[in-house]
Amino acid sequence: MSRVDLALVGGLALLSVALLFWATGSGALAAGFLAGIAIAVAGILLVRRLFPASAGGEAALPDWTMLRAAVNHDDVAIAVTDRGGRLVCANDLFATWMGGFVTPPGLPLDGRGGELLKNAGRAAWRDGEGHVDDIAVGPLQLQAQVTRTGQAEDYLVWRFAALERLDLANEVMRHLDGPAGRTLGQAGIMAALVSAEGRLRTANPAFLLRAFDESDQAHYAGRDVAAMLRLDDAGTLTFAREGDRATPVRMLQIPLAPADGHGPLLLAMLDEEMGPADRGTAQTYVETLLSLLPFGLALVDRDGRFLYMNRAFIRAAGIGANRTPRYPGDLVVGEDKGPLADMIRRHSSGQQVGGDLSIRLIGQGDDPVSMRVVGVRGLGEAAVLLSLKDSSEESRLKRQVAQASKMQAVGQLAGGVAHDFNNILTAVLGACDLMLMRHTPGDSDYDDIQQIRSNANRAASLTRQLLAFSRQQTLRPQILQLPDVISEVSHLLKRLIGDTIQLIVHHGRGLGAVRADPGQLEQVIINLAVNARDAMAGAGTLTIETYPVSAADVRQMGNEFMPPADYSALKVSDTGSGIPADVLPKIFEPFFTTKDVGKGTGLGLSTVYGIIKQSAGFIFADSRPGETSFTIYLPVHRADHDVPAVPAPPAKPKKSQWGTGTILLVEDEDMVRAVAERALTRAGYSVVTASQGEEGLERFAGMEKIDLIVSDVVMPTMDGPAMVRAMRAKRPTLPILFMSGYAEEQLRQSIDIADVAFLPKPFSVAQLAEAVSAALDDAAHRAGRG
Template sequence: MPEQLLLLGNLVIMVAYAAIMVAIVVPVSRAGQLRSNKLAVATAMIFFSCAVGHGLHALTIYRSIVDHGGAHLGHAMSEAWPPAVWDLFTAAVGIYYWTLRRGYGVLLGRGAIYVSPGEQRRIDEADARERAARDVAESHLVTLTAVVEHTDAAIIGIGLDGIVTAWNTGAEQMFGWTAAEMIGQSIGLLTDESGSVQQDVVQRRVHAGEQHLAYEARRLRKDGSPIELSISLAAIRDASGAVTGTSVVARDISAAKEAADRQRALEERTHQQQRMESLGKLAGGIAHDFNNILAIIVNYTEFAAEAAEGNEPVRADLEHVRTAADRAMNLTRQLLTFTRGDTIQPQDVDLRDAITEVRAMLDRTIGEDIALFARPPAEPLIVHGDPGQLQQVLLNLAINARDAMPDGGTLVIEAGPAELDGQEINMQPAVAAGSYARLQVSDTGEGMSAEVATHIFEPFYTTKPRGKGTGLGLATVYGIVAEAGGSINMFSEPGVGTTFRIYLPLATESAGPSTTGTRLMAPPKGHGQRVLVVEDEAPLARVVHRILTGNGYRVLAAATGAEGYQIFLARGCDALLTDVIMPEMSGPRLAELVHAQQPGLPVVYMSGYSNGLLGSARVLDPDIPFLEKPFTSNDLLHKLAEALSRAPSDLPRTGAPR
């Protein structure tokens, strides 16, 4: 019986080991790890070899029983007890392993090992922490992805080869390209040639190790339109720290740059206006001194012409002198117009008539090689201004255009209504929002550079050859337009042409023509009235004395205000004719002292400065009798007679009797 038990034990152990082997191999095989999970396969092979060994052992016992029967059974049993003990030991190991399988598991991972339940708990806890950290990271990634996708900034990923690898919604909205269209394409699609060179340089700097780069650049949208950007770049690195690409964050700064350009233009316009005002004061001062000289020249020329009656050669020479003086007077008049102080005759003017009249003048002078087109507005377009000055504006611009087209071209003069919002940045001077009449003079001439354009309204600035221009034409245009409450702007491109646009306020109600101006009728003579003449320029004082005494007036002369006041106190007068700007005591101060003694005494002021300029400086009230140098004898006599006619009939006399 013992041999049968030994045979049965080996068979049972063989089956148990084979079952263990199957229990190991089946899950490993289902997991597809027969090749990778070497530890599990080795364990299965051990149990397989043990199962085979016990099977061979059972076969040996079985053959011994069959071959020998019971004859030598005792001897065989005495020799088989060591293997039997080993069989019992291996059976116990198998039983122990089988019982442990309920508490121990086979990790079906690469290089799986058998772990204890405690170790498994620690592994599970580590796995839980890893999963929690991974969940947090995934949550952060989701948040970051949402931020990247929905920000207004363009966020772009670029590989080392310049190929786009990431393209957010902000980039789609900014550039017009969808992510599907741009990913896989070269970033060079967003640049022109110069921008591409700049972009390559910046990319190389990032790849060379620079941490962050920021700059401003112009890029192109899908439709080809430019966009101004503020760009920040940073390197993208892998776990080893090697640069694998570039991240780009771009923000649209077009509006900010436009606002900055507008502010800069406003500042430049303010500086230009201040410079023009300073130049205007300088021009006014020059005109004042020049007018004093011209007044002497003009009037002594008239005296000489009267004395040369019958001597034609002398009179002809004097005519040339007077012609030159007239040209000089016109020059100073332009200076005074530039200073916004020239005497004007404002009235309602229809720009249709102004354009028609200028067209008739230009037809005779513009030249056959220039095509002239005049396009008056279809409806009446009324402004309030001096008709002569409006014509002067159009003629100056037209003549400049003619000179800019030596080989011929096209000149267009047109007018029409316009609306301004008050935010225009290229208007000189600035004007408020409202409805305006727009005069436009365009030519196809040589044009001018931006540097020249910044100086064109400055007096004495000219690009014409010496002797061909005074540099006052456009300065005069500027002064006339500014005086009328309007504004002017200019666009020019070298080789293309130039366009001037003049904006004048529309007339709201008829103001009628001015009553001031040059008088054509013969002036009335005096009747012995005493006129106190106060003039610090001795030659001009002699001219005034000669004119007045030759026309029925008696003259009391003084060189200073203080001297004039003493003469008034001592001898009295019927009218005061005084210069405005004098050393020690000004003309208005002298008049103030005189009126304190004799209220209502007629006072006529004279000055080389214009009435408008003196009025704007608050030297004189704008409605007082004023004679602007240089003046003719007719001007002086008319103004004095007008002042005397307004004097009260019962005016008291001061000073010694006549």
């Protein structure tokens, strides 16, 4: 407010006071009015001083110039957008890469880049952060990170960084063509890049000057390097173009692809006639060149001592700051010192040959690494070049593949053993049932027969475990919740583990439903609990936990076997003595047990492994002294994608063990065929037998009436399904009952025959009679509907 304005306001205020005094005649009232006006004017002046108005007379808008200057970055493009999708700010590099200040995610990206970036933005609004690993803007390869920020989290910060993909051969080519190549030439080093086929790709001027005439130096690419050099009988290496007066040279070969030894080579050559001082300077330049390479290289003299190690070699060998090895043998375990020293001695003669040796480094466990030993010439004291390759990951993968192959082979063996064993048990159980029909409780032989039958049933339980391990058992999956399964089995667990072991059950929130066989899942929990009880020696704590595992959690785990997805986890932990590290990789193998003889079959954990794998899940064991845990991951069931679960079969009414009709029995095992024939004849059926498929067809052709075919599946010459197809070609409605020692689920996948019943071995006489009665009833029911 100017002085003129203040004078005007003051005059008007005095005039108002005078008029008020003239109208009222009250001096006090006039004085009070004057004081009020003075206070109001003073308040306005104070507000104006504290909060001056903007130059435009309006509220100042945010100035993003300072923010833009702050986010300017040499190698990261940055942009900021608000909740409304508007571009708030971006740095200059963003505008350069994107062709202007374009609002993310609508950037000029190639392929599906725009869709991937949009999904990352949505993830950032939802989870706070989103990523895209590989997108392209023309030739530029980028990775993007999107972060939600701001006090009210109303902004997204988009960061774009270029992907670095190092092509070592191209980098060397670029340096040799530039100042680095000229610098090496000034130091007396002739350098060239040679392809795996021995063709020249590029070279520094010093090499070109010695190898080519002036007219050929512009057209050298693709020429054979071997033709440029000459090696006489004395081992002297020279340039062929220089003829008889050529100066001998020493050559160092540096492989740029040490993984397979067939990649491009970097050749470094020095004149042989250089003095000791010059030779030391040249070696310094070579060491400088080696230090730039990304794989481990070291130079060793003829006495086997280290002359030089580059940084990559130091990292790969695990050499600490306070550890300076003098010999290569100082890096390896005692058993490998001798072979390494012998190999270095063989290659120290200067012949340019090489070999690989698998060694184990001190402090890096038993995982071997591959060391390449190459003889070199022309570097003074240096006689051997060592290159170190870390092959621990490769060795680990080889072990895992070997373990998986072994488990698969043992599984196939277990399935075959279970089939043959089931045939034997069928005969044993059938013979026991037939003998029990002639004996009553109290007879001298009755208890012995019962004992034989009980042991046969125990053996049948072992065959079911073998089938579970080989993932050939029949599963009846249902949609279920893990806490419900644990609740059903918890009362049995308390009796199994005893009163001295505490059982703790804890369920996490948000568990997804899984698709599994509840009976088999209960068997898994019981087996793990029994193992935990034995490990705790009668006292301790058994903990069972369930919790959800998201796809993001799986990615953080970094497990290469589990695909990222949502899982429901079941963890069984105990406070026992733990599993030794050398035993842990073997615990899921069949018949492997650490228990005393007679106290374990070695099939418990292998059965658990088979059930979980057949249910599309994963199981991992972790152990340390005082705590062992088994964690099971079952995929969360998605009703809109998965195959509908097989509902629990309804309880069928018990069939009669007596009947009438003509049955053709085809079975290649004599003992099984004899027991089945006696059992069916006793039940009232007329039975015709055959020992294999072709004989069964002959019997079928000679019979006027057949009510049912009872046949084994796997038989020599002609199997059961082939025989049945030939019979069904003549009688399409012929009832069929297959019996086999293999699992029903496995057989139904390979048998494409409709309306067939299945009876798994081993079976009792009563089970055979009931299965035959049920098959005849089903056939009569189908005929009635037809």
